Amino acid sequence: MQGLGNDFVVFDGVRQQIEVDAALVQRLADRRFGIGCDQILLVEPPRSPDTDFYYRIFNADGSEVEQCGNGARCFARFVRDQGLSDRTVIPVGTAAGAIRLYLEADGQVRVDMGAPVFTPSRLPFAADAETPDATYPLDIAGKIYQIGAVSMGNPHAVLLVDDVSTAPVATLGPLLEQHPRFSRRVNVGFMQIVTPAAIRLRVYERGAGETLACGTGACAAVVSGRQRGLLAERVQVTLPGGTLRIDWAGQGQSVWMTGPAVRVFDGEIEH
Numbered sequence: 001m002q003g004l005g006n007d008f009v010v011f012d013g014v015r016q017q018i019e020v021d022a023a024l025v026q027r028l029a030d031r032r033f034g035i036g037c038d039q040i041l042l043v044e045p046p047r048s049p050d051t052d053f054y055y056r057i058f059n060a061d062g063s064e065v066e067q068c069g070n071g072a073r074c075f076a077r078f079v080r081d082q083g084l085s086d087r088t089v090i091p092v093g094t095a096a097g098a099i100r101l102y103l104e105a106d107g108q109v110r111v112d113m114g115a116p117v118f119t120p121s122r123l124p125f126a127a128d129a130e131t132p133d134a135t136y137p138l139d140i141a142g143k144i145y146q147i148g149a150v151s152m153g154n155p156h157a158v159l160l161v162d163d164v165s166t167a168p169v170a171t172l173g174p175l176l177e178q179h180p181r182f183s184r185r186v187n188v189g190f191m192q193i194v195t196p197a198a199i200r201l202r203v204y205e206r207g208a209g210e211t212l213a214c215g216t217g218a219c220a221a222v223v224s225g226r227q228r229g230l231l232a233e234r235v236q237v238t239l240p241g242g243t244l245r246i247d248w249a250g251q252g253q254s255v256w257m258t259g260p261a262v263r264v265f266d267g268e269i270e271h
């Protein structure tokens with residue numbers, strides 16, 4: 001499956017018992033010696049009465065994480081294609097809480113990603129206190145950068161850049177991903193504001209490196225931009241792999257993400 005080029009291997013953990021560990025994930029995610037993907041997704045039976053499934057996410061480096069936006073859209077497409085669900089609204093549990101997936105008539109998938117979290121300790125991010133615009137000065141390799149810090153269930157740091165095409169993604173991305181003040185590492189977004197209703201974004205993902213798109217990264221960038229008073233409620237987010245629509249009405253409200261989800265191939269793995 002792929003969502004704007006952010007690609008996944010999705011396993012049906014409902015009809016079969018699947019045990020996943022870091023070594024297996026790393027092997028399957030390898031683009032030369034394995035299948036190749038940014039993340040591995042697991043569809044599992046529900047763990048709470050108000051959900052239909054439980055959704056687990058593993059980065060290519062083997063780390064299990066709390067949330068994945070592009071993966072959530074592909075999750076919805078997968079469970080429908082595989083006949084695991086015939087619903088058009090699918091409540092799903094994740095390590096970051098329940099989200100709701102909406103299969104639209106035009107083939108797009110809309111996701112209620114829940115409300116963003118700004119409390120530094122919940123990212124986690126070491127900061128003295130939460131700031132009104134959720135931005136913080138951060139020393140990276142001896143230079144001070146102002147970063148937006150927000151959680152969509154998973155942690156994001158958002159930097160403003162003049163032009164994403166010349167943003168220092170390959171150099172600053174890994175330095176910030178591993179920054180000691182993010183004790184569980186962090187996803188790093190490089191945001192260029194085109195208009196209050198349109199941004200360009202590149203994301204260096206925790207545990208996967210730069211991807212063609214990042215759904216939670218798009219949500220985090222719009223939320224950070226709005227906290228800084230720079231963006232409207234509805235923003236078109238153009239990433240290298242394509243465009244997502246993100247809607248956020250403000251503090252305490254859910255972030256809504258709308259975009260495509262595409263099946264690439266089905267397969268079986270000998271083990």
Ligand SMILES: N[C@H](CCC[C@H](N)C(=O)O)C(=O)O
Nearest residue numbers: 068069070154206214215216
């Ligand atoms: N790298 C992320 C997980 C995948 C998120 C991304 N693929 C998305 O679409 O949100 C993390 O470590 O939190």
